[in-house]
Amino acid sequence: xxxxxxxxxxxxxxxxxxxxxxxxxxxxxxxxxxxxxxxxxxxxxxxxxxxxxxxxxxxxxxxxxxxxxxxxxxxxxxxxxxxxxxxxxxxxxxxxxxxxxxxxxxxxxxxxxxxxxxxxxxxxxxxxxxxxxxxxxxxxxxxxxxxxxxxxxxxxxxxxxxxxxxxxxxxxxxxxxxxxxxxxxxxxxxxxxxxxxxxxxxxxxxxxxxxxxxxxxxxxxxxxxxxxxxxxxxxxxxxxxxxxxxxxxxxxxxxxxxxxxxxxxxxxxxxxxxxxxxxxxxxxxxxxxxxxxxxxxxxxxxxxxxxxxxxxxxxxxxxxxxxxxxxxxxxxxxxxxxxx
Amino acid sequence: xxxxxxxxxxxxxxxxxxxxxxxxxxxxxxxxxxxxxxxxxxxxxxxxxxxxxxxxxxxxxxxxxxxxxxxxxxxxxxxxxxxxxxxxxxxxxxxxxxxxxxxxxxxxxxxxxxxxxxxxxxxxxxxxxxxxxxxxxxxxxxxxxxxxxxxxxxxxxxxxxxxxxxxxxxxxxxxxxxxxxxxxxxxxxxxxxxxxxxxxxxxxxxxxxxxxxxxxxxxxxxxxxxxxxxxxxxxxxxxxxxxxxxxxxxxxxxxxxxxxxxxxxxxxxxxxxxxxxxxxxxxxxxxxxxxxxxxxxxxxxxxxxxxxxxxxxxxxxxxxxxxxxxxxxxxxxxxxxxxxxxxxxx
Amino acid sequence: xxxxxxxxxxxxxxxxxxxxxxxxxxxxxxxxxxxxxxxxxxxxxxxxxxxxxxxxxxxxxxxxxxxxxxxxxxxxxxxxxxxxx
Numbered sequence: 001x002x003x004x005x006x007x008x009x010x011x012x013x014x015x016x017x018x019x020x021x022x023x024x025x026x027x028x029x030x031x032x033x034x035x036x037x038x039x040x041x042x043x044x045x046x047x048x049x050x051x052x053x054x055x056x057x058x059x060x061x062x063x064x065x066x067x068x069x070x071x072x073x074x075x076x077x078x079x080x081x082x083x084x085x086x087x088x089x090x091x092x093x094x095x096x097x098x099x100x101x102x103x104x105x106x107x108x109x110x111x112x113x114x115x116x117x118x119x120x121x122x123x124x125x126x127x128x129x130x131x132x133x134x135x136x137x138x139x140x141x142x143x144x145x146x147x148x149x150x151x152x153x154x155x156x157x158x159x160x161x162x163x164x165x166x167x168x169x170x171x172x173x174x175x176x177x178x179x180x181x182x183x184x185x186x187x188x189x190x191x192x193x194x195x196x197x198x199x200x201x202x203x204x205x206x207x208x209x210x211x212x213x214x215x216x217x218x219x220x221x222x223x224x225x226x227x228x229x230x231x232x233x234x235x236x237x238x239x240x241x242x243x244x245x246x247x248x249x250x251x252x253x254x255x256x257x258x259x260x261x262x263x264x265x266x267x268x269x270x271x272x273x274x275x276x277x278x279x280x281x282x283x284x285x286x287x288x289x290x291x292x293x294x295x296x297x298x299x300x301x302x303x304x305x306x307x308x309x310x311x312x313x314x315x316x317x318x319x320x321x322x323x324x325x326x327x328x329x330x331x332x333x334x335x336x337x338x339x340x
Numbered sequence: 341x342x343x344x345x346x347x348x349x350x351x352x353x354x355x356x357x358x359x360x361x362x363x364x365x366x367x368x369x370x371x372x373x374x375x376x377x378x379x380x381x382x383x384x385x386x387x388x389x390x391x392x393x394x395x396x397x398x399x400x401x402x403x404x405x406x407x408x409x410x411x412x413x414x415x416x417x418x419x420x421x422x423x424x425x426x427x428x429x430x431x432x433x434x435x436x437x438x439x440x441x442x443x444x445x446x447x448x449x450x451x452x453x454x455x456x457x458x459x460x461x462x463x464x465x466x467x468x469x470x471x472x473x474x475x476x477x478x479x480x481x482x483x484x485x486x487x488x489x490x491x492x493x494x495x496x497x498x499x500x501x502x503x504x505x506x507x508x509x510x511x512x513x514x515x516x517x518x519x520x521x522x523x524x525x526x527x528x529x530x531x532x533x534x535x536x537x538x539x540x541x542x543x544x545x546x547x548x549x550x551x552x553x554x555x556x557x558x559x560x561x562x563x564x565x566x567x568x569x570x571x572x573x574x575x576x577x578x579x580x581x582x583x584x585x586x587x588x589x590x591x592x593x594x595x596x597x598x599x600x601x602x603x604x605x606x607x608x609x610x611x612x613x614x615x616x617x618x619x620x621x622x623x624x625x626x627x628x629x630x631x632x633x634x635x636x637x638x639x640x641x642x643x644x645x646x647x648x649x650x651x652x653x654x655x656x657x658x659x660x661x662x663x664x665x666x667x668x669x670x671x672x673x674x675x676x677x678x679x680x681x682x683x684x685x686x
Numbered sequence: 687x688x689x690x691x692x693x694x695x696x697x698x699x700x701x702x703x704x705x706x707x708x709x710x711x712x713x714x715x716x717x718x719x720x721x722x723x724x725x726x727x728x729x730x731x732x733x734x735x736x737x738x739x740x741x742x743x744x745x746x747x748x749x750x751x752x753x754x755x756x757x758x759x760x761x762x763x764x765x766x767x768x769x770x771x
Contacts, residue, residue: 009721013714013731041599042527065497065533066464066525094463097499131378132385132436134447136462188713188733189376189594197714315660316447317436318384323657374759375711375733596736602704 012200013186015047017159021166022049022086024204026056029084032170035062035071036088036124045090046126046182046190068098072123076106079121084170092125092179093139106175107150120173122166123151128181128228128278130325131190135313138321140227142277143284145177146255152176152209153255157184157230160198161253164207171206181227195231210257214266218248221335222266224289225276226252229326233276236331247274247335255285260292264300267293271302272338276331281308305334342559344624346402348634350422350558351617353401354394356638357418358614360427361389361589363642364417364434368593376594382435382650387448390418392588395613396520397422399561399583400488403569407483409457409474411467412490414449415520416460419490425453427645437652444655445663465491465498468517472504475513475572486514486572493582494525496539505546505580514572516565519582526591527599543580550580556611559620586611693751694744696729696767702737708762710734715756717749723769730766747771 012020026032033056034049040063043050053061064071068089075087089095095102102123109117129138146153152174156162162180169176184196215230216237223233230251237247248266252259267273273293275286286306293301307326315321364387371381378385390397393415401422404410412419420430426441433440434448441451449462457474461467467489474487495501496519508515519539523530536542543550551568553560561583568579586608590597597605621631698710714731717723728740729749743749750770754760 009718010716010727011718012716016716037525038527040528045526063528063532065528066494067497067499069499070497097463097466132447134385134450134462135445136450137386186714188731188738189378189736191375191377191713310661312660312664313445315445315655316385316442316450317440317444317655318379319657320444320655320660323660374709375713375757376736594736598737 009199011197012159013192014156014159014162014180014196015050015185015187017163017200018048018156018166018180019050019052020200021163021204022170023052023055025167025170026052026060031083032086033060033062033083034086034088035064035075037064037066037090039063039088044088046180046185047187048088048124048126048180068094069101072098073101073105075121075123076101076109076119079119079175080109080117084120086122086124086170089123089125091137092127092141093136095125095141095144103148103150107148110174111150118173119175122169122176122178124178124180126182127179128183129314129321130183130228132316132318132321134316138314140179140181140278142179142226142255142279143288145179146285146288150175151256153179154209154253155179155181155226155255156253157181157227157251158196158198159200161207161213161251163200164205165209165253167204168206168209172209179227183228184231193231195234207253209254210259211253212259212262213251213253214248214262215251216247216249218246218270220245220270221247221272221274221338222250222263222270223247223274223276223331223335224250224252224263226255226285227278229276229278229331232326232328233331235328236335239328240332240335245335245339258292260296263289264293264297268297268300271300272335273301273303274305274307274331274334274338276326277308278325279309280311281306282311284308303338305338307331307334342562344626346562347559347617347621347624348626350398350402350562351614351621351631352634352638353398353422354418354558354614354617355635356641357394357397357421358391359639359642360417360421361391363646365389365589365593367646378594384436385447387593388415388591389589389593390415392608392612393520393522393585394418395556395558395561395617396490396518396583396585399558400516400518400565400569402562403565404488405485406456407485409471409485409487410490411471411488412458412460413464413467413492413495414460414462415492416449416451420451420453420458420460423458424456425451425458426455427641428648429453431645431649432652435649435652436654437649438655438659439652443659443663465495465500467491468501468504469507471517472508472513472515475508475515475578476511478514479511479575484573484575486516486569488516488518488569490518490520492525493519493521493523493530493534493539494528495519496542497534502542505542505548505578508578509547512577514575515578516568516572517578517580518565519580520585521582522585522587524587524591524600526595539582540580548578548580550582553581553583556584556586556613556616558613558617585613693768693770694747695765696741696744696769697763697765698732698739698741701762702734702739705734705737707735710760712754712756712758712760712766713738715752717743719749719752721749723747723749732760732766741766743769745769745771
């Protein structure tokens with residue numbers, strides 16, 4: 001007898017897709033729980049837990065004191081005991097007060113124990129600027145988290161990716177840092193661009209880590225980016241197409257592990273590499289991507305452009321913030337420079 | 341007994357702060373309709389207003405001099421006003437203008453006024469260590485100035501606060517920690533996330549006195565602060581004070597406060613420390629005309645500051661690259677000396 | 687063949703208690719025109735003052751027509767869309 005699957009075509013915002021995955025995992029496994037500041041009644045400052053407390057109660061959707069080191073460390077401990085906590089940094093910028101628990105405990109215990117201990121937790125964190133929240137509340141810090149060994153790092157840019165990556169993150173026995181961009185979530189007071197809201201299947205599915213996604217195919221240049229800038233790059237590619245330049249846009253989706261193969265394949269096709277990053281320029285993602293490609297396929301590289309935040313704290317005032325955060329025009333200009 | 345002059349000055353500071361926050365709320369909401377877009381309008385980004393907490397700033401800062409250091413958290417305006425921060429330049433900073441305290445780079449959560457030794461920071465409890473540091477400097481230099489850190493009741497959970505208490509006690513520093521208890525850490529009520537009802541009890545574990553002031557009462561705060569700051573000035577060590585205040589508006593502008601019951605919000609509205617201080621003033625023989633004059637002056641001052649700020653130029657985009665360093669990146673020198681470092685084998 | 691008379695209107699059933707305003711904005715549509723929908727499913731999200739509220743499907747059926755699209759303003763009681771059961 002054939003099964004009548006109820007096909008519901010619907011689009012979700014990135015926050016709803018992320019929450020849907022978390023809810024499904026929590027229904028499936030009692031040992032999954034969420035802890036963070038304002039995650040219970042408020043539903044997460046950036047909507048990361050909207051509706052979860054109503055379904056799962058205060059025990060499994062836990063408000064915690066403003067004690068990042070204590071509660072992130074507690075997540076490490078609970079994970080080591082076999083539970084599957086999801087612990088949230090309200091703003092990634094707050095990692096400073098808890099970095100030891102993150103990079104010395106969560107990230108290193110598996111290795112230091114020779115694989116005898118695992119830390120199956122997810123560290124979620126809201127990242128990004130463009131809404132004038134100044135230097136201590138607007139960072140992405142992709143480079144910081146990708147740099148220290150021992151944690152997987154993923155950065156969804158669409159609702160579809162957000163759900164698949166979250167299912168994988170929760171099921172993975174390794175610690176996963178899940179960085180969600182505030183502007184992509186679809187929050188009423190922080191309007192998202194058009195891109196992140198995508199069709200999302202109702203069933204659960206996983207997206208493997210270390211798998212970049214070609215969001216737009218092209219022949220003339222390779223744009224490698226992540227998070228909000230996937231959408232800015234797609235915007236740039238649209239306008240470049242009008243000028244006869246066909247740009248390929250690769251969404252990294254995962255920093256650790258990094259899908260170098262997809263990037264190298266693309267650069268071998270186009271010869272021109274433009275890396276776009278909302279983190280600081282020096283010692284970060286742009287340098288890493290360029291170096292990785294140079295390592296594997298130096299001859300393929302005709303030209304390189306790094307488009308990133310300059311090495312300054314992010315300024316509050318609108319004209320200055322707009323200046324330092326790359327926009328679609330900046331990306332298009334960089335691509336044009338590679339064509340000279 | 342609070343000297344009547346002090347009562348009047350506190351009243352002036354408090355109505356200035358209240359009117360300031362109410363006006364900022366209006367300015368902030370401009371341009372953010374119909375759907376609330378946080379990055380639109382003349383004041384973009386987050387804004388945390390202190391309506392209802394004025395007594396804490398006024399009651400404590402009434403004892404402070406310009407050379408005393410104050411650090412405040414993300415909800416700083418009432419403290420800044422009471423400390424004597426340049427109101428025009430503070431307002432220009434909030435509006436992101438070039439002539440703001442930080443040239444538009446810091447914004448409302450990161451106000452620095454070195455003339456009166458005031459600073460605030462957006463990371464919870466991170467003002468505590470620098471306040472202790474100001475006390476450390478005062479002690480080393482043998483002056484009688486003090487450091488005061490303001491923080492919220494939720495912040496007593498943060499490591500920086502606890503470490504600062506130990507540090508201040510172990511080194512016997514002239515610091516006062518002022519906890520403003522408005523009962524809410526964004527949407528988390530105090531009883532959900534803090535282990536004690538009285539945050540001043542934190543002091544018990546740290547070899548320093550702790551005092552709680554319960555009544556949302558500027559005069560009572562003044563008296564407790566008199567003792568605490570006096571202790572510090574006399575080089576008798578640090579103190580923790582917790583003062584009850586209330587939050588009349590949301591955590592940040594845009595917060596619909598759906599987690600807060602109507603009763604809670606109404607109860608907060610009914611505990612106005614400004615109204616209470618007016619009663620105190622009258623009890624001291626101050627007539628209504630004087631009170632009205634103080635209030636009118638305060639309103640005028642606020643209006644002047646806001647008008648001035650709105651006329652200030654916006655920064656140039658390229659200004660974003662300046663003010664990274666005080667010295668040129670190469671430090672104090674451009675060149676290296678020319679030594680012959682070869683040889684010398686012994 | 688069913689006519690338009692069967693269509694069920696989609697409106698915001700419960701206006702937020704503490705909202706002073708009678709106006710709102712549609713911020714997100716989740717279901718597309720022509721899609722099958724289930725009763726109680728979130729069809730779209732609207733914002734009234736600062737509160738976000740989900741608008742639910744009144745019945746199983748097909749989302750026949752969207753009347754208020756994203757970023758459109760509407761008033762209390764307005765029809766936002768039609769569902770054909």
